[in-house]
Amino acid sequence: MVRDGNGNSGKRWPGKRGAKKSPVTAGSVNAGLDRMVLRLAVFTLVIVAAFIALFSRLWFLQVLSADDFRALAKENRVRFTYSEPPRGRILDRNGVVLVSSRKSLAVTVDRAVFQLPSEEDIVIARLSDLLDIPIFELQEELNDATVSPYKPVAVAYDVPELKTIYIRENQEDFPGVDAERLPVRVYPEGPVAAHILGYVGEISEIELESDFFLGVRPAYEPGDIVGKLGIERTYDRYLRGRPQIEKVVVNSSNDLVGPPILKQEQQPGRDVQLSIDIKIQRIVEEALENGVRAAQGAGFQAPAGAAVVLHPSTGEVLAMASWPTYDPTVLADGLSIKENRALGASTINDPDDDAFLNRAIQAQRQPASTYKVVTAGAAMATGVADYTTTLDCPGSAVYPPEGMPGAVTFRNWTSLDLGFMGFAESLEQSCDTFYYELGWRMEDAFGPEANNFTDGDGTERFQDYARTAGMGHTTGIDLPYEASGRVPDEEWCKEEYEATKHLEGPTCALGWLPGYTVNMSIGQGDVITTPLQMAVTYAAIANEGSVMVPRVAWRLENITPEGKREIVREYSPKSAARLPLEPSEIEVIQDGLELVVGGVNGTGRPAFAGFPLNEFRVAGKTGTSELGETDLQDAWFVSYGPTESPEYTVAVYLEKAGHGGESAAPIARQIFEAIFGLDESLSVQLSHDESG
Secondary structure, X not given: OEEOOOOXXXXXXXOOOOOOOOOOOHHHHHHHHHHHHHHHHHHHHHHHHHHHHHHHHHHHHHHHOHHHHHHHHHHHHEEEEEOOOOOOOEEOOOOOXXXXXXXXXXXXXXXXXXXXXXXXXXXXXXXXXXXXXXXHHHHHHHOOOOOOOOOOEEEEOOOOHHHXXXXXXXXXXXXXXXXXXXXXXXXXXXXXXHHHHOOEEEOOHHHHOOOOOOOOOOOOOOOOEEEOOHHHHHOHHHHOOEOOEEEEEEOOOOOEOOOOEEEEOOEOOOEEEEOOOHHHHHHHHHHHHHHXXXXXXXXXXXXXXXXXXXXXXXXXXXXXXXXXXXXXXXXXXXXXXXXXXHHOOXXXXXXOOOOOOOHHHHOOEOOHHHHHHHHHHHHHHHOOOOOOOOEEXXXXXXXXXXXXXOOEEEEOOOOOOOOEEOHHHHHHOOOHHHHHHHHHHHHOOOOOOOOOOOOOOOOOHHHHHHHHOOOOOXXXXXXXXXXXXXXXXHHHHHHHHHHHOOOOOOOOOOOOOHHHHHHHOOOOOOOEEOHHHHHHHHHHHHOOOEEEOOEOEEEEEEEOOOOOEEEEEEOXXXXXXXXXXXXXXXXXXXXXXXXXXXXXXXXXXXXXXXXXXXXOOOEEEEEEEEOOOOOOEEEEEEEEEOOOOOOEEEEEEEOOOOOHHHHHHHHHHHHHHHHOOOOHHHHHHHXXXXXX
8 A cells, every 4th residue: 555645545557647758849749730731731632633633524525525526426326328339231342241240148247246366266167167168268258458347248158048047046156247138240251351351349448549549429438349450440430330328327226216318319330331342252262272272282381372353443452362361250259368369370480470460451572573564664754764665684684884893793583695675575574684774774873884873863763653653651441550561762771771780781781772773673672562552553554554542441321210221421433643654655564464474475374374365365474572592482473354444453472482473373363264254163153142
């Protein structure tokens, strides 16, 4: 017991009286208060800042962007649906349908539905089982980069309706899969005229930005089907028609709210009628294939070739064939990756072996002796010769003449000296040295007394005539991707040197030399042409001098509601230039071309042995192009007939197929025999076609 000083007793407890206490100062109290105030201030600022940010965002959304979001909200409710208008037909000159359209029941897959690759794999596997199509083929179609990512991909066409019903009834097993009727192109004549007609496919992003498709009304949109090649591409804006556009209102579940509002009536595409005669087209394709097979059977490579038939006076293309070819029916429902591989280059080392290449307008080859009509015309037009000129035809000639620097020996196709001859005989016997001399005269501005030479006379009169005759530029035919060929000159030589000067032995290292013109005079060296260009030039000889613009389309037509054909536009023949030759000068060239086929020494005579030239007179020129240092040769034959009133210009070339007289001329003969009704087998076929 403890007592305090007052007499009170009790226990001593810790923290009470008797416990040791810490001293508390006024400063420590104030410091604690300051920290508390600071924390409250920071917290308050954070709260205020958050409210300011939230208020600002609400102000932006509800006030500043109100109009934009109203428009977006409205757009979310409004949809526009576009129909696929019937694409116009393509007809031959007699009204035979070459291309039309039909509806195909197709299975489509919406790639946007799949969240995971595994989901897509499962659906594709189920479709493979149902449609009996390998998984990898469906996957290739689905992953085709040419199809817009914003639309369903058609993975199978002409699907039985029962299978599409099964898909719709088991939609939970086939998410994103649907069936719809899509238009596909139909080719009643099969693979005939594939390179002329072309094919269609979905427009690519690059095409959407190209000049060809810009500025067209109605404007092209992603997912549109457009022409890719041939007439389908050139006249796409007429063939495509105008879609029906409907405005529909949908709810959040994408269900229709009210009836559709029609914004634009559907307008079918226009028909395009061609100058092509499908009967002649069949003849030309068959003759070309026969010629290729015959050349291959004779031991030549003959991997490719082309043939063209023009009307000389109008420039209308009556037929055009290219080998190898393809069947456009495989493209009717779009070109799959697998099909594209099958139709493309057969080997990496031979990129020109492409079935899509229209060699009639895209193959650029040395024309060889068929070019001599250009040299002959240029020589007479420039005044270095006239139609009575005669020149020697030795086995070789030296240019520049002996005693001048840089002399080169140019050899004739034969070592014999054939003696003096005029233009007609020079064409009949295809005398190279005759044309070497003409080429030298057009290049040499100084005459035989000169003891030096320069790189040409600066006038390039030979080249100017060649361009007038249709060489070195596109002919203007209404087919896409036509090649321009080449007429080499000093400017070209300078460009080639700049492009090759880093290589050993650059082109034109010494500038343009007269020998280049000498070599060009027989269609060798650096001059290249297309079969169509040669056909246009020979048509000008046949029609007395008019260089016509070739054309495939003849008319644009509408089908009236009563089902009648109504001509909307008709294309008239157009002349691009006129040969600067007198009638007597053209006549001597014509005489020479007749001698090539019917003359005693004509290089084309063997191919036309037994042909009734007394009834059906044909004129033409053979050509054999030497391909560099190899033993390979391109074979050419360009011709027209009947000569008294020409109706057909026929140009044929075969790659790596030997001499023109042995490989190309027989093809032209087969074409003329069928056209003139001399080939019984083809004549019977034509009669059968005409009778339906």
